Amino acid sequence: MxxxxxxxxxxxxxxxxxxxxxxxxxxxxxxxxxxxxxxxxxxxxxxxxxxQINALGANLIIVSPARGIPGAARTMLIDDAYAIADQVVGIAGFSAEQTPPPLTVKANGTSLDSIAVIGTTADFPTVRDYAVASGRYFDASEDERKAKVIVLGAGIAADLFGTDDPLGQTVTVGSTKLTVVGVMEAKGMVADVDYDGRVYLPINLVFQKFMTTMPVGGDRVRTIYVKAESQEKIPSIITQINSILADRHDVDPAKPDFTVQTQQDIIAxxxxxxxxxxxxxxxxxxxxxxxxxxxxxxxxxxxxxxxxxxxxxxxxxxxxxxxxxxxxxxxxxxxxxxxxxxxxxxxxxxxxxxxxxxxxxxxxxxxxxxxxxxxxxxxxxxxxxxxxxxxxxxxxxxxxxxx
Amino acid sequence: MEPIIQIREMTKIYGEDEAAVSALAGVDVTVERGEFVAIMGPSGSGKSTLMNILGCLDRPTSGAYILDGRDVSQLSKNELAEVRNQKLGFIFQSFNLLPRLSALANVMLPMLYNPVEDISDEESEARAIASLESVGLGTRLHHRPNQLSGGQQQRVAIARALVNRPPLILADEPTGNLDSKSSVEIMDILHKLHAGGATIVMVTHEHDIAAHAQRTICVRDGKIMNDGHCAETR
Structure with missing residues (x-):
């Protein structure tokens, strides 16, 4: 048939x-x-x-305190970031970041409660692929001398100043008066973080003004983002960072109190x-x-x-x-x-x-x-x-x- | 020419050991080519068993069944299917047409299973139409069985039995479900086929129907009682 x-x-x-x-x-x-x-x-x-993870920026290496190790959060300092920047070969920039508890931000008669304040180093916009829309970001010397400057997220700028130009205006964060030098481009919500609803300050200013209530170590950093010059250099940079930090923290390289991850690691x-x-x-x-x-x-x-x-x-x-x-x-x-x-x-x-x-x-x-x-x-x-x-x-x- | 059917010392036993029932107890039957034979016998006589074996639907326990020159008594299921397709045309009491198919499609069915020839759709349709015309249903090709009378349905079944040009036609109570007028029509067709050279073996329990045949084989208690004339049945 x-x-x-x-x-x-x-x-x-x-x-x-x-x-x-x-x-x-x-x-x-x-x-x-x-x-x-x-x-x-x-x-x-x-x-x-x-x-979301790729939106952090390209070719990033993320250094953070190891979870579950007592005291690890206290050992990673801004000097670690400077050491990495000085000694590691093949990096295009770095951004150390620290976040104090949310603060009140006031300007122009408007007051905003519980605003996330991010202290960063000067390379933040290039490392994190997050451009300044108007004005400029603070530079390394402003950071070093704790200049009283602030860069606003797009949403904060709109909330405080509406259609007025915020550049040169004064903003009070907590009880500190700061001058607006720049406004970031609108980025929206990424990984549940509202980038536009934050303000960006020199990290050393943050250490001085907003981290003093912390029990120990006013110059601790939460995360160091290191940008590699290219994808190929990432493995070598990771090795260098591991050895520098193990040395500085005086820990066994096999049992570090920090983690060094790529975006691919986090995605995996x-x-x-x-x-x-x-x-x-x-x-x-x-x-x-x-x-x-x-x-x-x-x-x-x-x-x-x-x-x-x-x-x-x-x-x-x-x-x-x-x-x-x-x-x-x-x-x-x-x-x-x-x-x-x-x-x-x-x-x-x-x-x-x-x-x-x-x-x-x-x-x-x-x-x-x-x-x-x-x-x-x-x-x-x-x-x-x-x-x-x-x-x-x-x-x-x-x-x-x-x- | 050798006979179309030669059955020698055939037995059929159902069940085993103490439960064994002998349906056929040593039967010899010969049917010559071109004969029109009726098989009669009361219920339980073994005539249905004999008919099933003649139709290659069942196998005998012992003995030989030579059909058209080939011993088919111990063939496999697949070989028996081929023999049924090639050598036999069945006419059933209850017609057994597929209700959803037209008369034409019902008649084409045997060609669907033809293992020897690969018949094209056109050829198959042409043969089915010719077959239906030969039983006087050339104008009813596309009617469904439920649109046809009982006599017409049985004529479709006859057309189906003829379409593969088998050397033997087996009719099992072909008029059992028909009124007397339709019965006459069907018997006329069988006579015409016989006159045209067909070999027909018909099971019936009606004497006037059996009387149409040239010869009557009477089966009783699994044996052939009287090959030639059957005086009383039931």
């Missing part, structure tokens, strides 16, 4: 009961679509995280967390695909029983057991492949819809389409095989007499 003839018989069998065939495929449609959507959601989440760490989430979603979607397959098996078993006489007749007319097997197996495979095709369309459409309507970012994983479609085909073969063998095993004499 020629394949296309079996295919036609199988198709006719399905068209016998269009509504039932459609409802049966619904399980597969939902399964395939959810595999694609679930993977798109988790890929979108990963991409969002990667975006984040992805490890989302991977568990993604696997869970994939399993849930996979289970719904299996449930869809069981639906197909159920309907095929009913169909074999209903069509027992037809099977007997086909056998009497010369259908071999293999012909009967193929006819019913193909019916199951057509059901699941049709479900797979529609499911892929629904999955792609659903992913876009989720991304457009919800707060979740989605990104369709190209591999998920053949994966889900292939899984649907396997489900069809797997769950169609048993009913098909039941059909092929029928004794033609018994089948012909079936009422």
């Amino acid at each position: 020629k394949p296309q003839k079996i295919l036609r018989s199988a198709w006719e069998g399905l068209m016998l009961n269009k509504v039932r065939s459609f409802l049966t495929t619904l399980g597969v449609i939902i399964g395939v679509a959810s595999v694609i959507i679930m993977l798109a959601v988790s890929a979108g989440t990963e991409a969002a995280i990667a975006n 760490t984040q992805e490890a967390t989302t991977a568990a989430f993604r696997d869970l979603l994939a399993w849930v979607a996979g289970v719904s695909l299996v449930v869809g397959g069981i639906g197909i098996m159920n309907i095929m078993l009913v169909s074999v029983t209903e069509r027992t006489r037809e099977i007997g007749l086909r056998q009497a007319l010369g259908a071999r057991p293999a012909d009967v097997l193929m006819q019913f197996l193909l019916e199951a495979i057509i059901l699941s492949l049709a479900g797979g095709l529609v499911g892929v369309a629904v999955g792609i459409g659903g992913s876009y819809l989720f991304g457009a309507l919800g707060s979740m970012q989605t990104q369709i994983v190209p591999e998920s389409i053949p994966l889900a479609f292939g899984a649907a085909a396997i489900v069809g073969i797997f769950f169609g095989y048993y009913p098909a063998t039941q059909a092929a095993k029928l004794d033609p004499i018994v089948a012909l007499r079936h009422e």
Whole structure:
């Protein structure tokens, strides 16, 4: 029997009961679509995280106190940053940063509570790829002599001065009067940080004015961002930083009280967390695909029983057991492949819809389409095989007499 | 020419050991080519078993069944399917047409399973139309079974039995579900086929139907009682 003839018989069998065939495929449609959507959601989440980390700036090496080591937060000082800047070969700049508790910012009769104040060194805009929109950033000498200058985030500038030019105006941070020298470009929310709602001060001024209430070490830094001249120099820079800091902190290089990470390291760490989430979603979607397959098996078993006489007749007319097997197996495979095709369309459409309507970012994983479609085909073969063998095993004499 | 059917010392036993029931207890039957034979016998006589074996739907426990020159008594399921397709045309009491297919598509079914010839769709359709025309249904090609009378449905079934040009036609109570007028029509068609050289073996329990055949084989208690004339049945 020629394949296309079996295919036609199988198709006719399905068209016998269009509504039932459609409802049966619904399980597969939902399964395939959810595999694609679930993977798109988790890929979108990963991409969002990667975006946020890359938005820190390009070719960055991030030095921070090691977590979980007592006293580590106290040992990383601004001098460490200067040592790195002096001794490490291949760096384009560095930005040491420290954040005192939020403060009140006043100007022009307006008062803003709980504003994040960031103390940075002069290279901050180039290291963090974050440009000044008007005016200028403070320079290294202003930082060194603790000049009373301030650079405003775009949002703060708008809140305090509206459409007026803030340059040259006086802003009071806590109880310290500062002169506005620049306004940063609008950057918006990145990694849950509102860059526009912050103010930027020379780090040494911050040490002097705002860190004095801290128990020890007024010149501690939270993070040192080091910008490499190029991607290729990153490994060598990491080695140099490790050895300089281990030496300065007098710790065993194998058990440092600081961490040196690249953005890729951080992305990889984040992805490890989302991977568990993604696997869970994939399993849930996979289970719904299996449930869809069981639906197909159920309907095929009913169909074999209903069509027992037809099977007997086909056998009497010369259908071999293999012909009967193929006819019913193909019916199951057509059901699941049709479900797979529609499911892929629904999955792609659903992913876009989720991304457009919800707060979740989605990104369709190209591999998920053949994966889900292939899984649907396997489900069809797997769950169609048993009913098909039941059909092929029928004794033609018994089948012909079936009422 | 050798006979179309030669059955020698055939037995058929269902079940095993103490539960064994002998349906056929040593049967010899010969049917010559071109013969029109009726098989009669009461319920439980073994005539259905004999018919199933003649139709290659079942295998005998022992004995030989030589059909068109080939011993088919111990063939595999696949080989039996091929023999049914190539050598036999079935006519059933309940027609056994597929309800969703047109008369034409029903008649084309045997060609779908033809393992020897690869028949194109056009050729297959042409043969089915010719076959339907030969039973007087040339104007009913695209009717579904439920749009046809019982007699017409049985004529579609006859067209289906003829379409692969088998050397033997097996009719199992072909008029059992028909009124007397339709029965006459069907018997007329079988007569015409016989006159045209076809070999027909028909199971029936009606004497007036059996009377259409040239010869009647009477089966009782798994044996051939009287090959030639069957006085009483049931």
